[in-house]
Each structure stands twice: as C-alpha cells, then as structure tokens.
Amino acid sequence: MAVIDNYELQELSALQKRATFTDKALAERLIVLRDQGFPLQDLSTAIGKSVSQVSRIISQLRQAQSTTHPPRAEAVTAMELVRRALRGEVGHDELVEKLKGWKYDPQYQTKGEWDDWESVDNSFDAVEFAYVSDLITDDDYDAIVDAAG
Secondary structure, eight states, rough: OOOHHHHOOOHHHHHHHHHHHHHHHHHHHHHHHTTTTTTHHHHHHHHHHHHHHHEEEEEOOOOOHHHSOOOOOSSSSHHHHHHHTTTTOOOOOHHHHHHOOOOOOOOOOOOSSGGOOEEEETTTTHHHHHHTSSOOOOHHHHHHHHHHH
C-alpha cells in the first residue's frame, strides 16, 4: 500500500505544479491582453471569473513582478525591442513609436546564398520581422519606413 500511496502523492504534487503553472500563464496572458486594451469585463467573461477577480489576479502578478524584477533597461537593438513586443513586454503603440525613431545600422550586402537568411539585430530586418509576426500593421510599417527614410 505504501508504494501506491507514494505514487498517488507524486501524482497529486505533479497536478498542483501544473495548476500553478497554468494559473501563472493565465495571469500573464491577462496582463498582456489588458495592456492591449481589452476591457476587464471581456476578460472576465472569457475565463468565467468576476471582474474583481480578474482585476485582483492582474494586480497580484504585477505587484509580484515589480518586486522580483526591477525595470528593464532600454532595448539595445531593434530586434531585442521586437522580441520584447512578441513576449508582451512592450505594447503596440510603444513599439511603433520606438521603431519610428530607431537609429538602424546601415543596410548590408549579402555575399552569397548562405547568408541570405541572416539578419542583423539592429537593422531594418527587425521591422520586417515585426511586420511578418503581425506586431505592426501595413500603416505602421509605412510610417516606420517614412520616419527612417
């Protein structure tokens, strides 16, 4: 019986770890969607919780993040900025404004077939990556091109 009990306890522990991971992932996604402008009412309806519960979940995670993670330094390269946007750390409007004012490295020449797939982290490749990743719209892309022009 002790072997079965031990197995059951391990399963219970694994279930708790999955639930904790899922709760954290849900809270992080709520923050991203809220920062993108989704109303609390829509978020609460989507997950079956009250508006006050969703607000509390967001507040608790934001507070935990602010105490455990000091504010990040500014992105060093354009691609780092885009990657932060992909993770939800940078909002759409902030991304577009920063990319409009970015000092991109000069265009580079490829030397052969093999380096056609390379990208330079601080070049306009980052804007193109943001575009194909649906982080920016056609109009955003055009505005960034005009500003960089």
